[in-house]
Amino acid sequence: MLVNGTWTKDWQPVQKADEKGRFVRQVSSFRNWITPDGSAGPTGEGGFPAEAGRYRLYVAYICPWASRTLMARSLKGLEEIIPVTVVNPVMTDQGWRFGGYDGADEDPLFASGYMHELYTRADPEFTGRATVPVLWDMKRNIMVNNESADILRMFDTAFEGLVPSDLRLYPEDLAEQIDALNPRIYDLLNNGVYKAGFASSQAAYDEAVEGVFAMLDELEARLEGQSSGSYLFGDRLTETDLRAFVTLIRFDAAYHGLFKTNRRQIADYPRLSAYMARILDLPGVRATVNMDHITRGYYAIKALNPSGIRPEGPAHVAALLRG
Ligand SMILES: N[C@@H](CCC(=O)N[C@@H](CS)C(=O)NCC(=O)O)C(=O)O
CATH class of the missing domain: 3.40.30.10 (Glutaredoxin)
Structure with missing residues:
Protein backbone atom coordinates (compact mmCIF):
# COMPACT_ATOMS: atom_id res chain seq x y z
CA MET A 1 0.00 0.00 0.00
CA ARG A 168 -33.62 3.92 -12.81
CA LEU A 169 -31.26 1.87 -10.68
CA TYR A 170 -32.11 3.88 -7.59
CA PRO A 171 -35.74 4.98 -7.98
CA GLU A 172 -37.00 7.35 -5.33
CA ASP A 173 -39.92 5.20 -4.26
CA LEU A 174 -37.61 2.26 -3.55
CA ALA A 175 -34.78 4.28 -2.01
CA GLU A 176 -35.65 3.39 1.56
CA GLN A 177 -35.89 -0.33 0.85
CA ILE A 178 -32.72 -0.27 -1.24
CA ASP A 179 -30.84 1.55 1.50
CA ALA A 180 -32.01 -1.05 4.02
CA LEU A 181 -31.06 -4.13 1.97
CA ASN A 182 -27.76 -2.90 0.45
CA PRO A 183 -25.67 -2.83 3.62
CA ARG A 184 -26.90 -6.28 4.64
CA ILE A 185 -26.03 -7.76 1.24
CA TYR A 186 -22.67 -5.99 1.40
CA ASP A 187 -21.80 -7.17 4.86
CA LEU A 188 -23.06 -10.74 4.69
CA LEU A 189 -22.55 -11.58 1.02
CA ASN A 190 -20.31 -9.25 -1.06
CA ASN A 191 -17.81 -8.70 1.69
CA GLY A 192 -18.92 -11.83 3.56
CA VAL A 193 -17.20 -14.11 1.06
CA TYR A 194 -13.99 -12.09 1.48
CA LYS A 195 -14.37 -12.30 5.26
CA ALA A 196 -14.54 -16.08 4.90
CA GLY A 197 -11.65 -16.24 2.45
CA PHE A 198 -9.33 -13.95 4.34
CA ALA A 199 -10.32 -15.00 7.87
CA SER A 200 -7.29 -15.57 10.02
CA SER A 201 -9.15 -17.53 12.70
CA GLN A 202 -11.60 -20.45 12.57
CA ALA A 203 -14.17 -18.40 14.52
CA ALA A 204 -13.99 -15.52 12.03
CA TYR A 205 -14.38 -17.98 9.13
CA ASP A 206 -17.34 -19.75 10.79
CA GLU A 207 -19.08 -16.45 11.44
CA ALA A 208 -18.54 -15.25 7.87
CA VAL A 209 -19.76 -18.48 6.26
CA GLU A 210 -22.87 -18.45 8.42
CA GLY A 211 -23.62 -14.94 7.17
CA VAL A 212 -22.98 -15.79 3.52
CA PHE A 213 -25.45 -18.67 3.50
CA ALA A 214 -28.00 -16.87 5.65
CA MET A 215 -28.08 -14.14 2.99
CA LEU A 216 -28.19 -16.58 0.06
CA ASP A 217 -31.09 -18.41 1.74
CA GLU A 218 -32.83 -15.10 2.38
CA LEU A 219 -32.45 -13.98 -1.24
CA GLU A 220 -33.66 -17.35 -2.52
CA ALA A 221 -36.74 -17.10 -0.29
CA ARG A 222 -37.32 -13.53 -1.38
CA LEU A 223 -37.35 -14.51 -5.06
CA GLU A 224 -39.55 -17.51 -4.29
CA GLY A 225 -42.19 -15.18 -2.91
CA GLN A 226 -42.35 -13.21 -6.15
CA SER A 227 -43.53 -13.88 -9.65
CA SER A 228 -41.02 -15.57 -11.91
CA GLY A 229 -38.86 -13.24 -13.94
CA SER A 230 -38.67 -10.65 -11.23
CA TYR A 231 -35.80 -8.97 -9.41
CA LEU A 232 -35.22 -8.36 -5.72
CA PHE A 233 -37.73 -5.50 -5.62
CA GLY A 234 -40.23 -6.92 -8.11
CA ASP A 235 -40.26 -6.19 -11.81
CA ARG A 236 -37.73 -3.34 -11.74
CA LEU A 237 -33.99 -3.95 -11.87
CA THR A 238 -32.21 -1.83 -9.26
CA GLU A 239 -28.68 -1.23 -8.04
CA THR A 240 -29.27 -3.87 -5.37
CA ASP A 241 -29.58 -6.48 -8.12
CA LEU A 242 -26.24 -5.36 -9.55
CA ARG A 243 -24.69 -5.63 -6.11
CA ALA A 244 -26.04 -9.16 -5.64
CA PHE A 245 -25.19 -10.29 -9.17
CA VAL A 246 -21.46 -9.52 -9.02
CA THR A 247 -21.00 -11.90 -6.10
CA LEU A 248 -23.37 -14.59 -7.40
CA ILE A 249 -21.59 -14.80 -10.76
CA ARG A 250 -18.17 -15.30 -9.09
CA PHE A 251 -19.41 -17.69 -6.45
CA ASP A 252 -19.26 -21.18 -7.94
CA ALA A 253 -16.09 -20.56 -9.95
CA ALA A 254 -14.04 -18.72 -7.34
CA TYR A 255 -15.45 -18.24 -3.85
CA HIS A 256 -16.78 -21.77 -3.38
CA GLY A 257 -13.27 -23.16 -3.75
CA LEU A 258 -10.75 -20.44 -2.96
CA PHE A 259 -12.69 -18.68 -0.20
CA LYS A 260 -13.98 -21.99 1.24
CA THR A 261 -17.64 -20.91 1.09
CA ASN A 262 -18.53 -24.45 0.10
CA ARG A 263 -21.67 -25.34 2.01
CA ARG A 264 -23.56 -24.96 -1.25
CA GLN A 265 -23.11 -23.57 -4.75
CA ILE A 266 -25.36 -21.03 -6.43
CA ALA A 267 -26.31 -23.91 -8.76
CA ASP A 268 -28.01 -25.50 -5.73
CA TYR A 269 -30.37 -22.52 -5.47
CA PRO A 270 -32.91 -22.74 -8.32
CA ARG A 271 -34.31 -19.22 -8.03
CA LEU A 272 -30.99 -17.50 -7.53
CA SER A 273 -29.59 -19.42 -10.50
CA ALA A 274 -32.42 -18.33 -12.76
CA TYR A 275 -32.18 -14.76 -11.45
CA MET A 276 -28.44 -14.64 -12.10
CA ALA A 277 -28.91 -15.99 -15.64
CA ARG A 278 -31.64 -13.42 -16.27
CA ILE A 279 -29.39 -10.54 -15.28
CA LEU A 280 -26.51 -11.97 -17.32
CA ASP A 281 -28.81 -11.89 -20.35
CA LEU A 282 -29.60 -8.19 -20.02
CA PRO A 283 -28.06 -6.13 -22.85
CA GLY A 284 -24.39 -5.40 -22.21
CA VAL A 285 -24.05 -7.36 -18.99
CA ARG A 286 -22.34 -10.50 -20.34
CA ALA A 287 -19.46 -8.34 -21.65
CA THR A 288 -18.78 -7.11 -18.11
CA VAL A 289 -18.12 -10.68 -16.91
CA ASN A 290 -14.67 -11.91 -17.90
CA MET A 291 -14.41 -15.33 -16.26
CA ASP A 292 -10.85 -15.80 -17.44
CA HIS A 293 -9.76 -12.68 -15.55
CA ILE A 294 -11.89 -13.65 -12.56
CA THR A 295 -10.49 -17.15 -12.06
CA ARG A 296 -6.96 -16.14 -13.05
CA GLY A 297 -7.00 -13.25 -10.59
CA TYR A 298 -8.54 -15.01 -7.61
CA TYR A 299 -6.50 -18.19 -7.88
CA ALA A 300 -3.32 -16.12 -8.18
CA ILE A 301 -3.79 -14.76 -4.65
CA LYS A 302 -0.61 -16.26 -3.22
CA ALA A 303 -1.65 -16.06 0.42
CA LEU A 304 -4.62 -18.32 -0.29
CA ASN A 305 -3.21 -20.45 -3.11
CA PRO A 306 0.60 -20.54 -3.06
CA SER A 307 0.95 -22.82 -6.10
CA GLY A 308 -1.16 -20.47 -8.22
CA ILE A 309 -2.85 -23.49 -9.80
CA ARG A 310 -6.15 -22.51 -11.31
CA PRO A 311 -8.81 -25.20 -11.09
CA GLU A 312 -10.65 -26.17 -14.21
CA GLY A 313 -13.89 -24.60 -13.05
CA PRO A 314 -17.40 -25.99 -12.91
CA ALA A 315 -18.88 -26.92 -16.28
CA HIS A 316 -22.19 -25.26 -15.42
CA VAL A 317 -20.48 -21.86 -15.12
CA ALA A 318 -18.87 -22.21 -18.54
CA ALA A 319 -22.23 -23.24 -19.99
CA LEU A 320 -23.97 -20.29 -18.33
CA LEU A 321 -21.49 -17.82 -19.75
CA ARG A 322 -21.81 -19.24 -23.25
CA GLY A 323 -25.49 -18.41 -22.96
N1 LIG B 1 -14.85 0.60 -1.36
C1 LIG B 1 -14.26 0.21 -2.57
C2 LIG B 1 -13.61 -1.15 -2.44
C3 LIG B 1 -12.94 -1.55 -3.70
C4 LIG B 1 -11.95 -2.70 -3.45
O1 LIG B 1 -11.81 -3.17 -2.32
N2 LIG B 1 -11.29 -3.12 -4.54
C5 LIG B 1 -10.29 -4.17 -4.42
C6 LIG B 1 -10.43 -5.19 -5.51
S1 LIG B 1 -11.93 -6.10 -5.43
C7 LIG B 1 -8.91 -3.58 -4.63
O2 LIG B 1 -8.69 -2.82 -5.55
N3 LIG B 1 -7.97 -3.96 -3.80
C8 LIG B 1 -6.59 -3.55 -3.93
C9 LIG B 1 -5.92 -3.55 -2.61
O3 LIG B 1 -6.58 -3.81 -1.61
O4 LIG B 1 -4.75 -3.26 -2.57
C10 LIG B 1 -15.33 0.26 -3.62
O5 LIG B 1 -16.38 -0.36 -3.45
O6 LIG B 1 -15.13 0.93 -4.61
Whole structure:
Protein backbone atom coordinates (compact mmCIF):
# COMPACT_ATOMS: atom_id res chain seq x y z
CA MET A 1 0.00 0.00 0.00
CA LEU A 2 0.98 3.66 -0.21
CA VAL A 3 2.19 5.52 2.87
CA ASN A 4 2.52 9.29 2.40
CA GLY A 5 2.75 8.76 -1.34
CA THR A 6 5.45 6.08 -1.23
CA TRP A 7 4.89 2.40 -2.00
CA THR A 8 5.78 0.46 1.13
CA LYS A 9 7.74 -2.77 1.21
CA ASP A 10 5.75 -4.24 4.09
CA TRP A 11 2.92 -4.96 1.68
CA GLN A 12 0.23 -7.15 3.21
CA PRO A 13 -1.47 -9.29 0.57
CA VAL A 14 -3.66 -10.74 3.30
CA GLN A 15 -5.58 -7.66 4.13
CA LYS A 16 -6.19 -5.88 7.38
CA ALA A 17 -7.81 -7.89 10.20
CA ASP A 18 -9.40 -6.89 13.47
CA GLU A 19 -8.49 -8.34 16.88
CA LYS A 20 -10.65 -11.42 16.23
CA GLY A 21 -9.05 -12.18 12.87
CA ARG A 22 -11.89 -10.69 10.83
CA PHE A 23 -11.01 -9.21 7.43
CA VAL A 24 -11.47 -5.41 7.35
CA ARG A 25 -11.95 -3.57 4.04
CA GLN A 26 -10.51 -0.10 3.60
CA VAL A 27 -12.83 2.90 3.43
CA SER A 28 -12.65 4.87 0.14
CA SER A 29 -11.09 8.32 0.16
CA PHE A 30 -11.93 10.20 -3.07
CA ARG A 31 -15.60 11.02 -2.85
CA ASN A 32 -16.44 13.75 -5.39
CA TRP A 33 -19.47 13.37 -7.63
CA ILE A 34 -20.16 14.01 -11.28
CA THR A 35 -23.46 15.89 -11.47
CA PRO A 36 -25.47 17.23 -14.45
CA ASP A 37 -24.32 20.81 -13.82
CA GLY A 38 -21.12 20.34 -11.85
CA SER A 39 -22.63 21.28 -8.51
CA ALA A 40 -21.35 19.35 -5.51
CA GLY A 41 -22.89 15.92 -4.85
CA PRO A 42 -23.67 14.27 -1.50
CA THR A 43 -19.95 14.20 -0.59
CA GLY A 44 -16.77 15.91 -1.74
CA GLU A 45 -16.46 19.00 -3.94
CA GLY A 46 -18.20 20.30 -7.05
CA GLY A 47 -16.61 21.02 -10.42
CA PHE A 48 -17.31 17.72 -12.17
CA PRO A 49 -20.11 18.35 -14.69
CA ALA A 50 -21.37 15.52 -16.90
CA GLU A 51 -19.52 15.68 -20.21
CA ALA A 52 -19.02 13.07 -22.92
CA GLY A 53 -15.48 11.70 -23.07
CA ARG A 54 -14.23 13.62 -20.02
CA TYR A 55 -14.15 10.81 -17.45
CA ARG A 56 -12.33 7.49 -17.57
CA LEU A 57 -13.22 4.45 -15.46
CA TYR A 58 -10.36 2.20 -14.30
CA VAL A 59 -11.48 -1.32 -13.37
CA ALA A 60 -10.39 -4.89 -12.80
CA TYR A 61 -12.70 -7.56 -14.21
CA ILE A 62 -11.87 -9.72 -11.23
CA CYS A 63 -13.21 -7.13 -8.79
CA PRO A 64 -16.91 -7.29 -7.90
CA TRP A 65 -16.94 -3.64 -6.83
CA ALA A 66 -15.45 -2.45 -10.09
CA SER A 67 -17.75 -4.77 -12.01
CA ARG A 68 -20.90 -3.25 -10.60
CA THR A 69 -19.82 0.13 -11.98
CA LEU A 70 -19.14 -1.50 -15.35
CA MET A 71 -22.63 -3.00 -15.29
CA ALA A 72 -24.22 0.36 -14.54
CA ARG A 73 -22.18 1.96 -17.34
CA SER A 74 -23.51 -0.63 -19.82
CA LEU A 75 -27.08 -0.72 -18.62
CA LYS A 76 -27.31 3.07 -18.69
CA GLY A 77 -25.85 3.20 -22.21
CA LEU A 78 -22.74 5.14 -21.22
CA GLU A 79 -20.15 3.03 -23.07
CA GLU A 80 -19.59 5.66 -25.74
CA ILE A 81 -19.08 8.56 -23.36
CA ILE A 82 -17.15 6.95 -20.48
CA PRO A 83 -14.10 5.02 -21.69
CA VAL A 84 -12.75 2.16 -19.60
CA THR A 85 -9.27 0.90 -18.79
CA VAL A 86 -8.92 -2.67 -17.47
CA VAL A 87 -5.97 -3.69 -15.28
CA ASN A 88 -4.16 -7.02 -15.27
CA PRO A 89 -6.12 -9.57 -13.19
CA VAL A 90 -3.13 -10.73 -11.17
CA MET A 91 -2.39 -8.65 -8.10
CA THR A 92 1.37 -7.98 -7.88
CA ASP A 93 3.53 -6.98 -4.94
CA GLN A 94 2.92 -3.42 -6.13
CA GLY A 95 -0.83 -3.88 -6.43
CA TRP A 96 -2.75 -3.70 -9.70
CA ARG A 97 -0.63 -3.32 -12.81
CA PHE A 98 -1.40 -2.36 -16.38
CA GLY A 99 -1.02 -4.55 -19.47
CA GLY A 100 0.71 -7.91 -19.77
CA TYR A 101 -2.39 -10.09 -20.00
CA ASP A 102 -4.98 -10.81 -22.63
CA GLY A 103 -7.75 -8.25 -22.17
CA ALA A 104 -5.71 -6.02 -19.85
CA ASP A 105 -4.98 -2.48 -21.06
CA GLU A 106 -2.01 -0.18 -20.81
CA ASP A 107 -2.74 3.10 -19.05
CA PRO A 108 -3.65 5.36 -21.98
CA LEU A 109 -3.33 8.57 -19.97
CA PHE A 110 0.05 8.39 -18.25
CA ALA A 111 1.52 5.04 -19.32
CA SER A 112 1.58 4.13 -15.62
CA GLY A 113 3.02 0.75 -14.69
CA TYR A 114 0.80 0.36 -11.64
CA MET A 115 -2.49 1.65 -10.32
CA HIS A 116 -0.81 3.23 -7.31
CA GLU A 117 0.85 5.75 -9.65
CA LEU A 118 -2.59 7.21 -10.35
CA TYR A 119 -3.19 7.58 -6.65
CA THR A 120 0.04 9.51 -6.07
CA ARG A 121 -0.71 11.60 -9.15
CA ALA A 122 -4.04 12.45 -7.55
CA ASP A 123 -2.51 12.99 -4.12
CA PRO A 124 1.29 12.92 -3.74
CA GLU A 125 0.83 12.26 -0.02
CA PHE A 126 -1.79 9.51 -0.37
CA THR A 127 -1.85 6.84 2.33
CA GLY A 128 -3.92 3.71 1.71
CA ARG A 129 -4.51 0.91 -0.73
CA ALA A 130 -4.66 1.66 -4.43
CA THR A 131 -8.04 0.11 -5.15
CA VAL A 132 -10.24 -0.16 -8.21
CA PRO A 133 -12.60 1.15 -9.42
CA VAL A 134 -11.29 4.65 -10.00
CA LEU A 135 -13.13 7.38 -11.85
CA TRP A 136 -10.66 9.86 -13.34
CA ASP A 137 -11.30 13.35 -14.69
CA MET A 138 -9.21 13.64 -17.87
CA LYS A 139 -9.79 17.40 -18.12
CA ARG A 140 -8.60 18.41 -14.66
CA ASN A 141 -6.38 15.35 -14.31
CA ILE A 142 -7.62 14.44 -10.87
CA MET A 143 -9.37 11.51 -9.29
CA VAL A 144 -13.09 12.08 -8.97
CA ASN A 145 -14.07 9.09 -6.90
CA ASN A 146 -12.86 5.61 -5.88
CA GLU A 147 -16.02 4.34 -4.21
CA SER A 148 -18.07 2.06 -6.42
CA ALA A 149 -21.31 2.69 -4.52
CA ASP A 150 -21.02 6.40 -5.38
CA ILE A 151 -19.99 5.72 -8.96
CA LEU A 152 -23.04 3.47 -9.41
CA ARG A 153 -25.34 6.25 -8.26
CA MET A 154 -23.76 8.98 -10.33
CA PHE A 155 -23.94 6.80 -13.45
CA ASP A 156 -27.65 6.42 -12.69
CA THR A 157 -28.41 10.14 -12.71
CA ALA A 158 -25.59 12.44 -13.81
CA PHE A 159 -25.61 11.72 -17.54
CA GLU A 160 -29.38 11.74 -18.14
CA GLY A 161 -29.09 14.99 -20.12
CA LEU A 162 -26.57 13.39 -22.48
CA VAL A 163 -27.90 9.85 -22.65
CA PRO A 164 -31.52 9.64 -21.50
CA SER A 165 -32.55 6.25 -20.17
CA ASP A 166 -35.74 4.66 -18.88
CA LEU A 167 -33.82 2.60 -16.38
CA ARG A 168 -33.62 3.92 -12.81
CA LEU A 169 -31.26 1.87 -10.68
CA TYR A 170 -32.11 3.88 -7.59
CA PRO A 171 -35.74 4.98 -7.98
CA GLU A 172 -37.00 7.35 -5.33
CA ASP A 173 -39.92 5.20 -4.26
CA LEU A 174 -37.61 2.26 -3.55
CA ALA A 175 -34.78 4.28 -2.01
CA GLU A 176 -35.65 3.39 1.56
CA GLN A 177 -35.89 -0.33 0.85
CA ILE A 178 -32.72 -0.27 -1.24
CA ASP A 179 -30.84 1.55 1.50
CA ALA A 180 -32.01 -1.05 4.02
CA LEU A 181 -31.06 -4.13 1.97
CA ASN A 182 -27.76 -2.90 0.45
CA PRO A 183 -25.67 -2.83 3.62
CA ARG A 184 -26.90 -6.28 4.64
CA ILE A 185 -26.03 -7.76 1.24
CA TYR A 186 -22.67 -5.99 1.40
CA ASP A 187 -21.80 -7.17 4.86
CA LEU A 188 -23.06 -10.74 4.69
CA LEU A 189 -22.55 -11.58 1.02
CA ASN A 190 -20.31 -9.25 -1.06
CA ASN A 191 -17.81 -8.70 1.69
CA GLY A 192 -18.92 -11.83 3.56
CA VAL A 193 -17.20 -14.11 1.06
CA TYR A 194 -13.99 -12.09 1.48
CA LYS A 195 -14.37 -12.30 5.26
CA ALA A 196 -14.54 -16.08 4.90
CA GLY A 197 -11.65 -16.24 2.45
CA PHE A 198 -9.33 -13.95 4.34
CA ALA A 199 -10.32 -15.00 7.87
CA SER A 200 -7.29 -15.57 10.02
CA SER A 201 -9.15 -17.53 12.70
CA GLN A 202 -11.60 -20.45 12.57
CA ALA A 203 -14.17 -18.40 14.52
CA ALA A 204 -13.99 -15.52 12.03
CA TYR A 205 -14.38 -17.98 9.13
CA ASP A 206 -17.34 -19.75 10.79
CA GLU A 207 -19.08 -16.45 11.44
CA ALA A 208 -18.54 -15.25 7.87
CA VAL A 209 -19.76 -18.48 6.26
CA GLU A 210 -22.87 -18.45 8.42
CA GLY A 211 -23.62 -14.94 7.17
CA VAL A 212 -22.98 -15.79 3.52
CA PHE A 213 -25.45 -18.67 3.50
CA ALA A 214 -28.00 -16.87 5.65
CA MET A 215 -28.08 -14.14 2.99
CA LEU A 216 -28.19 -16.58 0.06
CA ASP A 217 -31.09 -18.41 1.74
CA GLU A 218 -32.83 -15.10 2.38
CA LEU A 219 -32.45 -13.98 -1.24
CA GLU A 220 -33.66 -17.35 -2.52
CA ALA A 221 -36.74 -17.10 -0.29
CA ARG A 222 -37.32 -13.53 -1.38
CA LEU A 223 -37.35 -14.51 -5.06
CA GLU A 224 -39.55 -17.51 -4.29
CA GLY A 225 -42.19 -15.18 -2.91
CA GLN A 226 -42.35 -13.21 -6.15
CA SER A 227 -43.53 -13.88 -9.65
CA SER A 228 -41.02 -15.57 -11.91
CA GLY A 229 -38.86 -13.24 -13.94
CA SER A 230 -38.67 -10.65 -11.23
CA TYR A 231 -35.80 -8.97 -9.41
CA LEU A 232 -35.22 -8.36 -5.72
CA PHE A 233 -37.73 -5.50 -5.62
CA GLY A 234 -40.23 -6.92 -8.11
CA ASP A 235 -40.26 -6.19 -11.81
CA ARG A 236 -37.73 -3.34 -11.74
CA LEU A 237 -33.99 -3.95 -11.87
CA THR A 238 -32.21 -1.83 -9.26
CA GLU A 239 -28.68 -1.23 -8.04
CA THR A 240 -29.27 -3.87 -5.37
CA ASP A 241 -29.58 -6.48 -8.12
CA LEU A 242 -26.24 -5.36 -9.55
CA ARG A 243 -24.69 -5.63 -6.11
CA ALA A 244 -26.04 -9.16 -5.64
CA PHE A 245 -25.19 -10.29 -9.17
CA VAL A 246 -21.46 -9.52 -9.02
CA THR A 247 -21.00 -11.90 -6.10
CA LEU A 248 -23.37 -14.59 -7.40
CA ILE A 249 -21.59 -14.80 -10.76
CA ARG A 250 -18.17 -15.30 -9.09
CA PHE A 251 -19.41 -17.69 -6.45
CA ASP A 252 -19.26 -21.18 -7.94
CA ALA A 253 -16.09 -20.56 -9.95
CA ALA A 254 -14.04 -18.72 -7.34
CA TYR A 255 -15.45 -18.24 -3.85
CA HIS A 256 -16.78 -21.77 -3.38
CA GLY A 257 -13.27 -23.16 -3.75
CA LEU A 258 -10.75 -20.44 -2.96
CA PHE A 259 -12.69 -18.68 -0.20
CA LYS A 260 -13.98 -21.99 1.24
CA THR A 261 -17.64 -20.91 1.09
CA ASN A 262 -18.53 -24.45 0.10
CA ARG A 263 -21.67 -25.34 2.01
CA ARG A 264 -23.56 -24.96 -1.25
CA GLN A 265 -23.11 -23.57 -4.75
CA ILE A 266 -25.36 -21.03 -6.43
CA ALA A 267 -26.31 -23.91 -8.76
CA ASP A 268 -28.01 -25.50 -5.73
CA TYR A 269 -30.37 -22.52 -5.47
CA PRO A 270 -32.91 -22.74 -8.32
CA ARG A 271 -34.31 -19.22 -8.03
CA LEU A 272 -30.99 -17.50 -7.53
CA SER A 273 -29.59 -19.42 -10.50
CA ALA A 274 -32.42 -18.33 -12.76
CA TYR A 275 -32.18 -14.76 -11.45
CA MET A 276 -28.44 -14.64 -12.10
CA ALA A 277 -28.91 -15.99 -15.64
CA ARG A 278 -31.64 -13.42 -16.27
CA ILE A 279 -29.39 -10.54 -15.28
CA LEU A 280 -26.51 -11.97 -17.32
CA ASP A 281 -28.81 -11.89 -20.35
CA LEU A 282 -29.60 -8.19 -20.02
CA PRO A 283 -28.06 -6.13 -22.85
CA GLY A 284 -24.39 -5.40 -22.21
CA VAL A 285 -24.05 -7.36 -18.99
CA ARG A 286 -22.34 -10.50 -20.34
CA ALA A 287 -19.46 -8.34 -21.65
CA THR A 288 -18.78 -7.11 -18.11
CA VAL A 289 -18.12 -10.68 -16.91
CA ASN A 290 -14.67 -11.91 -17.90
CA MET A 291 -14.41 -15.33 -16.26
CA ASP A 292 -10.85 -15.80 -17.44
CA HIS A 293 -9.76 -12.68 -15.55
CA ILE A 294 -11.89 -13.65 -12.56
CA THR A 295 -10.49 -17.15 -12.06
CA ARG A 296 -6.96 -16.14 -13.05
CA GLY A 297 -7.00 -13.25 -10.59
CA TYR A 298 -8.54 -15.01 -7.61
CA TYR A 299 -6.50 -18.19 -7.88
CA ALA A 300 -3.32 -16.12 -8.18
CA ILE A 301 -3.79 -14.76 -4.65
CA LYS A 302 -0.61 -16.26 -3.22
CA ALA A 303 -1.65 -16.06 0.42
CA LEU A 304 -4.62 -18.32 -0.29
CA ASN A 305 -3.21 -20.45 -3.11
CA PRO A 306 0.60 -20.54 -3.06
CA SER A 307 0.95 -22.82 -6.10
CA GLY A 308 -1.16 -20.47 -8.22
CA ILE A 309 -2.85 -23.49 -9.80
CA ARG A 310 -6.15 -22.51 -11.31
CA PRO A 311 -8.81 -25.20 -11.09
CA GLU A 312 -10.65 -26.17 -14.21
CA GLY A 313 -13.89 -24.60 -13.05
CA PRO A 314 -17.40 -25.99 -12.91
CA ALA A 315 -18.88 -26.92 -16.28
CA HIS A 316 -22.19 -25.26 -15.42
CA VAL A 317 -20.48 -21.86 -15.12
CA ALA A 318 -18.87 -22.21 -18.54
CA ALA A 319 -22.23 -23.24 -19.99
CA LEU A 320 -23.97 -20.29 -18.33
CA LEU A 321 -21.49 -17.82 -19.75
CA ARG A 322 -21.81 -19.24 -23.25
CA GLY A 323 -25.49 -18.41 -22.96
N1 LIG B 1 -14.85 0.60 -1.36
C1 LIG B 1 -14.26 0.21 -2.57
C2 LIG B 1 -13.61 -1.15 -2.44
C3 LIG B 1 -12.94 -1.55 -3.70
C4 LIG B 1 -11.95 -2.70 -3.45
O1 LIG B 1 -11.81 -3.17 -2.32
N2 LIG B 1 -11.29 -3.12 -4.54
C5 LIG B 1 -10.29 -4.17 -4.42
C6 LIG B 1 -10.43 -5.19 -5.51
S1 LIG B 1 -11.93 -6.10 -5.43
C7 LIG B 1 -8.91 -3.58 -4.63
O2 LIG B 1 -8.69 -2.82 -5.55
N3 LIG B 1 -7.97 -3.96 -3.80
C8 LIG B 1 -6.59 -3.55 -3.93
C9 LIG B 1 -5.92 -3.55 -2.61
O3 LIG B 1 -6.58 -3.81 -1.61
O4 LIG B 1 -4.75 -3.26 -2.57
C10 LIG B 1 -15.33 0.26 -3.62
O5 LIG B 1 -16.38 -0.36 -3.45
O6 LIG B 1 -15.13 0.93 -4.61
